[in-house]
Amino acid sequence: MTEPIWTLIQLxxxxxxxxxxxxxxxxxxxxxxxxxxxxxxxxxxxxxxxxECGPDGSRQGGFxxxxxxxxxxxxxxxxxxxxSTADKPLSSFVIxxxxxxxxxxxxxxxxxxxxxxxxxxxxxxxxxxxxxVQQARG
Numbered sequence: 001m002t003e004p005i006w007t008l009i010q011l012x013x014x015x016x017x018x019x020x021x022x023x024x025x026x027x028x029x030x031x032x033x034x035x036x037x038x039x040x041x042x043x044x045x046x047x048x049x050x051x052e053c054g055p056d057g058s059r060q061g062g063f064x065x066x067x068x069x070x071x072x073x074x075x076x077x078x079x080x081x082x083x084s085t086a087d088k089p090l091s092s093f094v095i096x097x098x099x100x101x102x103x104x105x106x107x108x109x110x111x112x113x114x115x116x117x118x119x120x121x122x123x124x125x126x127x128x129x130x131x132x133v134q135q136a137r138g
Contacts, residue, residue, distance in 0.1 A: 011027055016077065018128060023068070023085060023114060024085045024113070025113055025114060027079075028111040031109070037101050038100045039113075043127070043128060043130050044129075045126065047124070047125060053076075055076065055129050058075045059073065067116050072116040078095060078113070080112050082108070094116075
């Protein structure tokens with residue numbers, strides 16, 4: 001198996017705020033599969049006053065059923081392709097501190113990231129994490 005050749009993606013922003021202006025932060029205007037995306041994240045953000053975590057989320061916070069992604073811990077960095085800054089998508093992917101996702105040839109659109117939580121708790125968030133996003137074709 002050959003290692004993918006990774007190239008940096010030009011980002012709109014590398015800082016993903018815990019409390020975005022909407023629900024999602026636009027990271028890249030447009031991605032189109034097939035490709036692989038590699039995302040690395042670091043930093044500390046607050047999911048509640050005086051409760052912080054890194055991009056992997058909070059073990060104490062558990063997996064809130066009504067969160068944007070119920071498969072991710074509270075406070076984890078999550079992403080989606082397509083849609084808008086203000087929707088609750090049917091599917092999203094968990095990033096944490098590191099992920100590689102395969103994007104199929106039917107998937108295209110803007111790339112968005114946010115903190116996983118229930119929408120009504122977003123006003124409790126603070127700080128940001130920083131991301132690096134790379135792509136590989138083939």
